[in-house]
Amino acid sequence: MTAGDLDRLVEIAEGLEQAPHWPRLAYEAVLDPASPRRIALVAESLGVLFGFAMARLTPPQAELETIAVTAEFQRRGVARKLFTDLADELRLADVHEILLEVRASNHPARAFYRSLGFAAAGQRPRYYADPVEDAVLMRLGLRPPGRVGLEG
Numbered sequence: 001m002t003a004g005d006l007d008r009l010v011e012i013a014e015g016l017e018q019a020p021h022w023p024r025l026a027y028e029a030v031l032d033p034a035s036p037r038r039i040a041l042v043a044e045s046l047g048v049l050f051g052f053a054m055a056r057l058t059p060p061q062a063e064l065e066t067i068a069v070t071a072e073f074q075r076r077g078v079a080r081k082l083f084t085d086l087a088d089e090l091r092l093a094d095v096h097e098i099l100l101e102v103r104a105s106n107h108p109a110r111a112f113y114r115s116l117g118f119a120a121a122g123q124r125p126r127y128y129a130d131p132v133e134d135a136v137l138m139r140l141g142l143r144p145p146g147r148v149g150l151e152g
């Protein structure tokens with residue numbers, strides 16, 4: 001992810017009801033070298049950006065903050081590929097566990113995370129605002145680099 005991607009990232013997130021709607025300034029802050037360490041990847045073809053994923057690193061843990069794919073490119077394996085590439089980078093950064101929060105009603109995202117091996121690890125009541133809703137916490141263990149596959 002580069003500064004040139006930011007307008008499109010905001011546009012993609014705004015176009016998806018369930019994606020986190022960060023203001024552009026928040027994405028700009030991510031690119032600031034003084035900000036917490038993150039890995040942010042984009043999915044792009046022929047100059048068109050249609051998905052992105054972003055994780056914040058606190059090794060041995062990381063938080064998957066966002067993963068989003070434009071509606072017309074969904075169900076084609078784009079998010080799975082983004083996540084697989086992100087997980088490879090996280091392993092190299094000594095991350096052994098990925099955590100995330102997802103709206104309880106976001107069934108497509110929950111199904112997506114389960115398909116990657118994430119398991120529910122708790123609930124945060126009334127975690128989200130507008131509308132108020134519980135968050136489901138999910139967790140995935142990562143094997144260190146050099147070993148094949150994901151761990152439960």
Ligand SMILES: CC(C)(COP(=O)(O)OP(=O)(O)OC[C@H]1O[C@@H](n2cnc3c(N)ncnc32)[C@H](O)[C@@H]1OP(=O)(O)O)[C@@H](O)C(=O)NCCC(=O)NCCS
Binds near residue numbers: 016075
């Ligand atoms: C969740 C999201 C990122 C998935 O992106 P995607 O590119 O469509 O996902 P993939 O095509 O890689 O799907 C991989 C697997 O996840 C599961 N999956 C993905 N979308 C699903 C859906 N709508 N319903 C049920 N299962 C789903 C399936 O098992 C799928 O494999 P299959 O297509 O072979 O059955 C996308 O729906 C999205 O951008 N949603 C809006 C933003 C959002 O909610 N992000 C998560 C919170 S930050």
